[in-house]
Amino acid sequence: MKKKKALVFGITGQDGSYLAELLLNKNYLVYGVKRRTSLIHTTRIDHIYKDFHLKTNLILKYGDVTDFSNVFRLINEIKPDEIYNLAAQSNVGVSFELAEYTAQTDSIGTLRILEAIRIIDTKRKMKFYQASTSEIFGNSPDKPYNEKSKFEPVSPYGTAKLYSYWTTRNYRDAYSMFASNGILFNHESPRRGENFISRKVIIGIIKILKGHQKCLYLGNLKSKRDWGHAKEFVDAQWKILQYKFPDDFVIATGKNYSVKDLVNLVLKKLKIKFLWKKDKKGYEYAIAKNDIGQIKKSQIIIKQEKIYFRPNEVHNLVGDYRKATKLLKWKPKIKFDRLISEMIDSDLKNII
Numbered sequence: 001m002k003k004k005k006a007l008v009f010g011i012t013g014q015d016g017s018y019l020a021e022l023l024l025n026k027n028y029l030v031y032g033v034k035r036r037t038s039l040i041h042t043t044r045i046d047h048i049y050k051d052f053h054l055k056t057n058l059i060l061k062y063g064d065v066t067d068f069s070n071v072f073r074l075i076n077e078i079k080p081d082e083i084y085n086l087a088a089q090s091n092v093g094v095s096f097e098l099a100e101y102t103a104q105t106d107s108i109g110t111l112r113i114l115e116a117i118r119i120i121d122t123k124r125k126m127k128f129y130q131a132s133t134s135e136i137f138g139n140s141p142d143k144p145y146n147e148k149s150k151f152e153p154v155s156p157y158g159t160a161k162l163y164s165y166w167t168t169r170n171y172r173d174a175y176s177m178f179a180s181n182g183i184l185f186n187h188e189s190p191r192r193g194e195n196f197i198s199r200k201v202i203i204g205i206i207k208i209l210k211g212h213q214k215c216l217y218l219g220n221l222k223s224k225r226d227w228g229h230a231k232e233f234v235d236a237q238w239k240i241l242q243y244k245f246p247d248d249f250v251i252a253t254g255k256n257y258s259v260k261d262l263v264n265l266v267l268k269k270l271k272i273k274f275l276w277k278k279d280k281k282g283y284e285y286a287i288a289k290n291d292i293g294q295i296k297k298s299q300i301i302i303k304q305e306k307i308y309f310r311p312n313e314v315h316n317l318v319g320d321y322r323k324a325t326k327l328l329k330w331k332p333k334i335k336f337d338r339l340i341s342e343m344i345d346s347d348l349k350n351i352i
Ligand code: NAP
Pocket: 009, 010, 011, 012, 013, 014, 015, 016, 033, 034, 035, 037, 041, 063, 064, 065, 066, 085, 086, 087, 088, 089, 090, 091, 105, 131, 132, 133, 134, 183, 184, 185, 186, 187, 188, 193
């Protein structure tokens, strides 16, 4: 039987790497789009990528969703059965600094792919997955959020992704395209980018324990997130494209925790005793209550720092994934505690 072809924009990212593994295990021929960078940055997929001269089911192509001619040519040459758009400037904090670039990538990038499909795939055979996000709900009321909740994004990233959400729906309705949104809540893993909170906290605290740094500086500790495991969330992405109709699905765990809960859990798992205090300006800091590793009793190990607060914040995210369970038979299994343990174990091995 002819292998199915998948084209993955964003294959070098956290989700791209897990999705590539999943698709290869399902015997797909996987085409992955990597950007030109001054340093090679394929570390997340090196273990599955073999030299292209060897017989391999993973083929890497240079590309960028800000370049329409490139996007068009790739889709025209490959003629994939399924296209996953995971490419994005995905850091919410950074989007306040790089607002226009974020829109070019996270909004118009999606439009470029959809336009290319519309022109090339006249028989409407290709399926398109858009990596949408819980950030489109912003601070809208009525939690937990489901597919019918109101959208009120509060960052350049959130508004850019909302544009893509609607464009995906509009192309589905206007041109009868199989185009679906996965509205994914936060998902982490040992492969998570180091400037997202889970990985930043874990790496920072391990480095303090090992004496590589003294203190970890953070922003808002009060915000709450619904954190799942990326490996399970890419399974939902694939299932969304296997469903009989194009549709939009919330993918979440239904449980949320604050950033402070996350910090407390990591400290506890690393057996660091601590006490939270507040300075005169109201910023919180944590001091160690025991000598452990390279940490000395009374050392300030965590401190809030103004530069890590965002101009606007999403305070509390939690998702209702019942539609995905009903129609896709998808359900998260990995709990927050186990996710964090897996990430800690992995970084304890990485950081010497
Ligand atoms: P990630 O690790 O930041 O990966 C993003 C990927 O997009 C990387 O491969 C990156 O390439 C690529 N990329 C960035 N700009 C690009 C451009 N202009 N052209 C082509 N590729 C580009 O993000 P992730 O956590 O895997 O998330 C995957 C997708 O899901 C993103 O769209 C993200 O916004 C969305 N999402 C993520 C979460 C989450 O909690 N992880 C939740 C909801 C939605 P480089 O490696 O070269 O940077």
